[in-house]
Amino acid sequence: MGDFDYSVIWDNLPFLWQGLQLSLWLTFLAIIGGIVLGTGLALMRLSGFLPLSLFAATYVNLIRSVPLILVIFWFYFLVPLAIGRPIGGFYSALIAFVMFEAAYYSEIIRAGIQSVRQGQVHAGQATGMNYWQVQRYIVLPQAFRNMIPILVTQGIILFQDTSLVFVVSLRDFMTVSSIVARTEGRLVEMYIFAAIVYFIICFAGSMFVRRLQKGPTA
């Protein structure tokens, strides 16, 4: 690895840090939005009310059939048009991510909800609770506790997915690394550095998930 100059990383650290912050912030907001919307979609699908469940199923299957890049392009194009004026890249990207990840989260949550025993639902209904009460007080709390490891794993995937905002030049960690790489002519150093940073964060995340899966009894 002869004449590679790694000082380029050090020199651009503030800029890179800004990019990383954007990546993390985008991930965080998208996880929250994705889980909230995903839960709504899951409940719609399981509600037994045909128009709702059909809508949710169509939405989820449609989103899961197309690449994320296309969804990003869609929302970059659609959001300003729908609102009537140009909007910051960050918000278009955030909406795109929330809409995209919600489909994946809804599948996880749906499986989690279905894993709660029917007996629990019956117990709630026997005391006179309606559908939404049963979900809110009995099913969802149990479902979420079981699902936390998988939800976190999906969050790690989401973090990796945020690198795709590169295609709309939003200045996340990936885009910033790329800018530095090109302007300083240090492609090898920057991209390997980017890979290392992503690896450390994602690997640490998956170690955390493994700890979670061992449960409170470990």
Next chain:
Amino acid sequence: MNYNWNWSVLWADPYLGWLISGVQWTFAVALAAWVIAFALGILIGVGRTLPSKPISFICTCYVELFRNVPLLVQMFIWYFAVPEIMPEDVGRWMKRDMPNPEYVTAVVALGLYTASRVAEQVRSGIQAVGSGLTSAAYANGLSTAQTYRYVLLPISFRLIVPPMTSEFLTIFKNSSLALTIGLLELTAQSQQIAEFTFQGFEAFTAATVIYVVIALFATMIAQTLERFTKIPGFVGKG
């Protein structure tokens, strides 16, 4: 919302040609990458479950490395960084004389990345077969290799047909990342059409519809495969 609808732009020259070319490149990347991913993924997945500690360690490292780095970063490293790291002649060949560098890079990057995912499916399939059956095979006098060949792999393959078809579809979706290194596959072409004609809605709808059709085909293939490989009476732990 001010928008001029014009669906005919999709059938007009040269845009229709662009779309078709995009679809062709998408298939070309996805299918070639799948061959690599499938072959390599099986090897690594089996390797992870072998009793030999060095082999399973190497395979685990491969999976963790390729899983924890975003595909986009991997693609850039293959396209921009690897030619620089290679010895001079190889690097020069990669940058100048290699035919279709964007295509080759995309296939290699996507193939190796997906291989790590396939490896995980294969591994969990083998582990789902259960230690009881493995013990029974060994007790029957089968060697390790024979146990894998006649018992573990046949059963685990049947168990992982659903997640594998999901990986197959994912590789089609991930082929869109090739546009970042300049390969004009389907998503890139739809973006081009949108920029040239200002008919973004039509362009992106076309791409969406095509991806949905691909997904439907993949699901149909999956269901047919599942029916053919069903083991009578066996529910499995998967």
Next chain:
Amino acid sequence: MIQIDQISKWYGDFQVLNNCTTKVDRGEVVVVCGPSGSGKSTLIKCVNGLEPVQQGTIRVEDTEVTAKRTNLTKLRSRIGMVFQHFELYPHMSVRANLCLAQEKVLGRSSDEANARAEALIKRVGLSEHIEKFPGQLSGGQQQRVAISRALAMDPIAMLFDEPTSALDPEMINEVLDVMVELAQEGMTMMVVTHEMGFARKVADRVVFMDAGAIVEDRPTEQFFGEPESDRAKDFLSKILNH
């Protein structure tokens, strides 16, 4: 034929087998019994090397199972084993289950293997099911097929790990009948089981284990007639009160 000498085994810090010594002579039927967790299943899995041991030696005829260089695969082709959960290969028919190891391990021709398979299946009365898949058979039928699969290798000894524990009560006898017949023909058998009726009928000796150690190792009549240890007496009174 089978010699177990001062075997000790640990899972991490937990000791599962504590200085166990016993033997099974040619033609003998030895029943191993004891409460849950006594290590009896572990002990029998050590005999054909499915579980390694940290201390002690095990010999089968002239092969030392515990020696590092032993070809365990070859040894296992000479000993048959039947498992609690049958463990038939679910993706193969009954016929294929019996023929697989015959052809691939013993190198028998397809005709030879099939002939042996058909004869053995006939003996256990399941000829009309020979083309079926395990998932289509009842538990008792599956276990009888499993016994045939082990016999197809013409073993010098048979190991049984709780063969009837996973069966519904009405199917236990059909499996035990096969095992009794096998014993009466002179097969060397080591059987881990709770079925004391079977033990009384065909076992030459009973080995009683508790907490990883062999507490009693005596001829059948003596064991049932006057058990020496309190633990054995306690165990028998619980089991025989069914």
